[in-house]
Each structure stands twice: as structure tokens, then as C-alpha cells.
Amino acid sequence: MSTLSLVVWIIAYPVIIFCIGVLLGGYERKFSARVERRIGPSWIQPFYDVIKLMNKKTNVSHGYMHDVAILMLLGGTLLTLYFVPVPGFSYFSQFGDFLVISYLLLIPSLGMALGVGETANPNGSIGISRALQMLAGYEVPFILTFIGVAMKEQTTSMLDIINIQQAGGFMAWGLIAHPLLGVAALIALQGMLNEKPFEVIVAPHEIATGPMTEMGGKYLGIMFIQHLIALPLELTIYINLFLGGATNWLEYLVKLFVVWTALISVNMVFGRFRIDSWWKISLPLAALGVIGIMLNIA
Amino acid sequence: MTMFLFAGFGLTALNIVTLNKYVSVNEVLMIIGAFTMVVPTFTALFQHDAKELMTWHSIGQGGYMIVGIASSTTLGVAGGLFHVFNHMTYVSLILFSIAAVEYRTGTTNLNKLGGLIKKQPVAYLGMLFGIIGLAGIPPMNGFVSKWLIYRALILSGHPFIALAAFFATLGTILSVYKLIHNMFLGQLPERYNDIKEVGWGMKLPIIFMMAVVWLTGAFPGIVLSVVADIQKSLGLEAIAYSAHGVAAEMGQLNMLVINIVFMGGLFVSWLIYLAGGKRKHIGQYDNYAAGHFLDKSVPYNYNYNFYAGMDHIFEGAIHKPPVKRAEQALAAFVSGMSEYVRRIFTGNITTYAAYVVAAVVVILLVLGGGR
Numbered sequence: 001m002s003t004l005s006l007v008v009w010i011i012a013y014p015v016i017i018f019c020i021g022v023l024l025g026g027y028e029r030k031f032s033a034r035v036e037r038r039i040g041p042s043w044i045q046p047f048y049d050v051i052k053l054m055n056k057k058t059n060v061s062h063g064y065m066h067d068v069a070i071l072m073l074l075g076g077t078l079l080t081l082y083f084v085p086v087p088g089f090s091y092f093s094q095f096g097d098f099l100v101i102s103y104l105l106l107i108p109s110l111g112m113a114l115g116v117g118e119t120a121n122p123n124g125s126i127g128i129s130r131a132l133q134m135l136a137g138y139e140v141p142f143i144l145t146f147i148g149v150a151m152k153e154q155t156t157s158m159l160d161i162i163n164i165q166q167a168g169g170f171m172a173w174g175l176i177a178h179p180l181l182g183v184a185a186l187i188a189l190q191g192m193l194n195e196k197p198f199e200v201i202v203a204p205h206e207i208a209t210g211p212m213t214e215m216g217g218k219y220l221g222i223m224f225i226q227h228l229i230a231l232p233l234e235l236t237i238y239i240n241l242f243l244g245g246a247t248n249w250l251e252y253l254v255k256l257f258v259v260w261t262a263l264i265s266v267n268m269v270f271g272r273f274r275i276d277s278w279w280k281i282s283l284p285l286a287a288l289g290v291i292g293i294m295l296n297i298a
Numbered sequence: 299m300t301m302f303l304f305a306g307f308g309l310t311a312l313n314i315v316t317l318n319k320y321v322s323v324n325e326v327l328m329i330i331g332a333f334t335m336v337v338p339t340f341t342a343l344f345q346h347d348a349k350e351l352m353t354w355h356s357i358g359q360g361g362y363m364i365v366g367i368a369s370s371t372t373l374g375v376a377g378g379l380f381h382v383f384n385h386m387t388y389v390s391l392i393l394f395s396i397a398a399v400e401y402r403t404g405t406t407n408l409n410k411l412g413g414l415i416k417k418q419p420v421a422y423l424g425m426l427f428g429i430i431g432l433a434g435i436p437p438m439n440g441f442v443s444k445w446l447i448y449r450a451l452i453l454s455g456h457p458f459i460a461l462a463a464f465f466a467t468l469g470t471i472l473s474v475y476k477l478i479h480n481m482f483l484g485q486l487p488e489r490y491n492d493i494k495e496v497g498w499g500m501k502l503p504i505i506f507m508m509a510v511v512w513l514t515g516a517f518p519g520i521v522l523s524v525v526a527d528i529q530k531s532l533g534l535e536a537i538a539y540s541a542h543g544v545a546a547e548m549g550q551l552n553m554l555v556i557n558i559v560f561m562g563g564l565f566v567s568w569l570i571y572l573a574g575g576k577r578k579h580i581g582q583y584d585n586y587a588a589g590h591f592l593d594k595s596v597p598y599n600y601n602y603n604f605y606a607g608m609d610h611i612f613e614g615a616i617h618k619p620p621v622k623r624a625e626q627a628l629a630a631f632v633s634g635m636s637e638y639v640r641r642i643f644t645g646n647i648t649t650y651a652a653y654v655v656a657a658v659v660v661i662l663l664v665l666g667g668g669r
Contacts, residue, residue: 054570056575058578059578060577063579064419070571074570076563077563078562094552100436100550100551100556103434107435107560117483118415118483120486128479135471147452208588217577
């Protein structure tokens with residue numbers, strides 16, 4: 001990869017992912033509206049939301065950590081983004097493997113947790129307490145599925161796992177070669193993206209939207225931007241591990257929309273689960289992962 | 299006990315000693331290590347005292363060292379040895395911060411503190427760097443050693459030990475967030491309104507250790523060179539390191555690139571942040587309270603029993619009779635063992651002086667014999 005194309009990719013990559021995130025977010029709004037027999041907002045409504053929030057005149061914060069936290073939130077997400085390979089751009093994969101990615105994903109959570117802590121609102125603190133308990137819940141099955149795949153292929157590099165799947169064709173895709181791991185990871189992904197039934201963190205009617213209680217104006221705007229980047233990012237991680245990555249951008253977009261449709265369809269029909277109910281799902285999921293690994297080793 | 303075994307037999311000897319065809323000493327040590335990681339870490343989650351919480355973590359992190367060294371792979375041993383150094387740096391940093399808070403407030407009770415970030419920002423920053431290191435999140439040094447251990451465990455085919463390591467890391471993140479939240483974040487109690495930052499005598503060690511934790515994270519080669527020397531002296535294959543990570547043939551890790559990209563990400567976020575309107579700082583009583591008015595007389599904070607959901611899940615299991623019986627049996631075993639240890643550590647200063655003299659004599663004999 002020449003220096004010029006590298007620089008172009010580095011600048012364009014977050015912008016492209018943000019645009020895809022806007023489309024995915026708008027699709028979710030449209031989809032849920034159609035299920036509820038409404039017309040729904042425009043396809044790029046999330047973009048209008050971001051513009052509106054960034055233009056607010058009142059921006060209140062509770063201190064310097066509150067300001068820095070919002071930078072850690074978006075900065076950590078951008079950092080993670082570069083280490084996840086997409087078709088045509090995998091330069092940074094040589095500097096960090098999947099283990100690095102899974103830990104970089106924690107930086108935004110930690111930044112947000114610290115900022116919300118400083119707002120001194122118990123609703124926010126309860127939201128963060130729940131968010132961290134959820135994190136422990138979905139990371140366990142997700143990491144287990146990765147350990148299973150990595151042990152089978154004897155590599156922890158995401159790029160290598162994609163290449164092995166693409167070399168083997170359709171039957172080598174993670175979801176088909178080790179279906180138990182694939183399904184467990186898909187359900188963990190539902191928790192990772194805060195979709196119902198695992199939406200106890202925000203819980204608008206109960207704890208006033210939890211972490212977002214004291215966030216407004218450009219702070220909420222940057223949280224929206226982060227969400228719109230993290231959405232395709234986390235779906236991409238799943239596609240890379242279990243759906244054979246993608247060789248071109250068309251295939252990539254199709255896979256993104258297929259996985260996202262599956263997740264938001266589940267989102268539409270479920271209510272909200274409690275934290276302990278989530279653990280009752282998460283632990284059997286982890287057991288599913290264990291059985292998957294056993295089958296892989298045998 | 300593990301350390302005694304290592305001292306007695308040495309690493310290479312451990313590889314040869316096998317209990318039978320299926321179970322090796324290494325496996326047994328790794329299982330002990332896995333329990334040492336998980337159980338103390340989740341015990342730490344429910345502590346109400348900052349220093350007790352950190353004590354449990356010191357035990358838990360020992361598990362990573364045992365597991366890393368017992369994996370007896372190049373990466374694992376390097377990770378275990380590196381983790382010894384890292385643990386020393388970030389735990390002392392966290393304890394410096396706790397000391398700074400205790401010096402001013404006179405308490406380390408996590409249920410009574412809160413909101414001290416406004417009063418002791420340097421202690422807060424020290425705690426922040428320390429917990430990022432302890433939890434093993436990039437870009438601090440704790441991540442590098444944990445990365446080495448995870449990779450060694452996955453590639454040498456120990457999925458469940460690796461899972462225990464990840465699970466303990468998640469427990470660590472939960473409990474260190476509780477630590478920093480209950481001390482520095484949330485609502486500042488009225489009685490701490492006049493607290494001041496500690497003096498330079500206490501600030502300087504914090505700032506120095508922050509630099510150590512960050513720099514050995516960005517340039518792990520500084521410490522890995524020593525680790526490689528130790529591995530060579532033990533007769534093992536030394537880890538292939540570079541100044542800022544692990545060399546390509548041992549895996550992909552470059553902490554300097556991670557640091558630079560993170561700075562870039564923060565810079566872009568800052569530009570977006572500046573694009574928004576001007577911000578205004580407000581006080582802690584200017585807060586959403588569903589229509590109520592907040593003032594000094596209203597405690598509006600959430601820190602007691604921070605992980606109530608988890609408590610609810612584990613509480614039932616902990617009080618079941620088999621668990622209770624196992625705990626009592628273990629306690630009896632440990633107190634029995636301690637009787638023997640107490641004969642060595644008598645608490646009598648003359649005994650210790652005799653040990654020192656004996657050690658000097660032994661060292662002199664060994665050195666003299668070498669010539």
C-alpha cells in the first residue's frame with residue numbers, strides 16, 4: 001500500500017464508517033416504524049439529530065473529567081476502528097491482533113463511565129453499574145467464542161482468520177464451521193449493541209436514560225456520533241470472525257445489513273430483561289461456547 | 299507454595315516432573331493460578347474499604363504471574379515476569395493515591411467518600427492511570443503483560459485457563475471502577491468541602507509513578523530486555539521484543555502505534571468538541587432530580603452496594619451449605635498450615651537477625667566456593 005493511498009484511507013475511513021452508521025441507524029428507525037405501522041423519519045435522521053445537537057447553545061458540564069470523558073469515548077472508538085480490517089484497508093492489523101481490539105473496545109466504556117461518574121447523578125451511576133455488569137456478561141461468551149476460533153486456527157490475528165475463511169470458501173465461514181460459537185457470539189452482540197432485551201442500561205422509564213441523564217448539547221451529540229461509528233464497527237468484528245469478512249464493499253454492506261436486520265428484528269419483539277435474567281442467559285451461552293470449543297478441539 | 303516449588307525444582311525441572319501421563323505439575327499449577335485469579339478478584343468486588351479491595355487484587359494478580367510462568371512457553375513466562383514488574387508499579391501508584399486521600403480525609407471507607415476529584419485532582423489522575431494499568435487496558439503497561447499471557451494460553455491450548463484470565467480481568471474492571479467512583483466521583487459530601495490537595499512530597503511520587511506506568515506501556519522494550527535476560531539465564535528461549543512491543547515473529551503488538559493512533563483519535567474528537575457551542579461548568583446541586591430541588595441537606599448519591607445485581611446473583615450461591623463447608627475446611631487447612639509458617643516468622647526480632655546472619659554466611663560461602 002503506497003503512502004498516498006494510506007493517508008487517504010486514514011482520513012476517509014472514519015468518515016465512510018460514520019456514513020454507514022447513519023444509514024444503519026436510519027434503517028433501524030424506519031424498520032421499527034414500519035413494524036408499528038408508522039411512516040417513520042427519513043433515512044438519514046441520525047445525521048440531522050447529530051447536527052441539531054452539535055448546534056445547541058446550552059452546553060453544561062460538571063467538570064473537566066466530564067469534558068475529557070467525551071473525548072475518550074470518541075477517541076477510543078476511532079482508535080479501535082483502525083485496528084479492525086475492512087475490504088481494502090488492513091494496514092493497522094500488523095500492529096494489533098484481536099486481543100488488542102477486544103481491549104481497545106473497553107476504552108470508550110471506561111471513558112464514559114468516568115465522565116458519567118463526575119456528573120454526580122445517581123441515575124447515571126446506576127446506569128454505569130448496570131453497564132459494567134452487562135459488560136462482564138457479554139464479554140465472557142464473546143471472548144470464549146473467539147478463544148475457540150483462535151485455538152482451532154492457531155492464530156490470534158483477525159486478518160489471518162479472515163484469510164483462512166476466504167481461502168476455504170463458504171463452508172469455512174465461522175458460522176458454518178463452528179455454529180455453536182457463531183450463535184453464542186450473535187446473542188452476545190445483541191448485548192454489546194444495547195439492543196432489547198438487553199437494554200437495561202438506558203431504561204428510560206426507570207432511571208431517566210441512565211448514563212445519558214446529565215448529557216446534553218454537544219456532549220450528547222458526540223455520544224450519538226460515537227454510537228453511529230461503534231455500530232458498524234461491532235458488526236464488522238462479527239462479520240470478520242464468523243461470516244468470512246468481505247472481499248469487496250458491496251459484499252460488506254450486504255452482510256452488515258443482513259446481520260443488523262437480524263438483531264433489530266429481535267429488538268422489536270422483546271421487552272427489557274433484568275440484569276440477573278441477562279446472567280441467566282449469558283452463563284448458558286458461555287457453556288454453549290465451551291461445548292463448541294470441545295467439539296473444535298476433538 | 300508455587301514459588302517454593304519454582305525455587306526448589308526450577309522451570310525446566312518442572313517440565314520433566316509429571317505426576318502421570320495425563321496430569322503434569324504445570325497443569326496443576328495453572329489450575330491453582332486460575333482459582334487465584336478469579337476468587338480474590340470477585341471477593342474484591344464486595345469490599346467496603348479501599349485498602350482491603352486492593353489487597354484482594356494483589357492476591358488476584360499473583361494468579362496471572364503463576365499462570366504465565368506455569369504455561370512454560372516463551373510468551374507466557376515473559377508475560378508472567380513482566381507482570382511482576384507492572385504489578386509493582388501500578389499497585390504502588392494506586393496505594394499512593396489512596397494514601398493521599400486518607401491523609402486528608404482520615405478514612406478509606408468507600409461508603410463515606412465521594413466527589414474528591416474536585417479537591418484532589420492529582421490523586422485522581424494517579425488513581426486513573428493506576429486502574430487502567432491494573433485492569434489491563436491499553437495504553438498502560440498492565441495490558442502488555444496480560445496480552446502476552448492471553449496469547450500464550452490460547453496458542454498453547456488452554457482455553458479454560460484463558461477464559462478464567464479474561465473473566466478475572468472483567469471482575470477487575472468492575473471493582474476498580476467501584477474504587478475510583480466511590481472515592482473520587484459522585485457527590486462530594488458537605489464535610490469534605492474544605493479538603494485541599496496534598497503537598498508536593500506526596501504529589502511527586504504519584505506523578506513519577508504515573509510516568510513509569512505510561513512509559514513502560516508505550517515502550518515495553520525497556521522492561522522486556524530485562525525479562526529476556528532472565529529467560530536466558532533460566533535456560534529458556536528468550537522473547538523476541540522490539541522497543542515498543544513484541545517482534546513480528548511472536549505476534550502483532552506495537553504499543554507505540556496504539557498510543558499515537560489514540561492521540562490522533564483524541565485530537566479529532568477534540569476538534570469535533572470545539573465545533574460545538576461554548577460549554578459552561580455547573581455545580582453538583584445543579585442536577586436532574588425528577589423535579590425535586592437539590593441542596594446541601596439532600597444526599598443524592600449512589601455508592602453503597604454498587605453492584606447490587608451481581609450481589610443478588612452470587613449471594614444465594616455463597617450461602618449454600620456445600621460452599622460454606624468447603625470454605626470452613628479451607629480456612630481450617632490454612633490456619634493449620636500457618637502454625638508451621640509461624641515457627642519461621644516468629645515476630646521476634648532476634649530470630650530475624652539470626653536469619654540475616656545465616657543468609658550472609660551462605661552467600662559468602664557460595665561466592666567463595668565459586669572462586
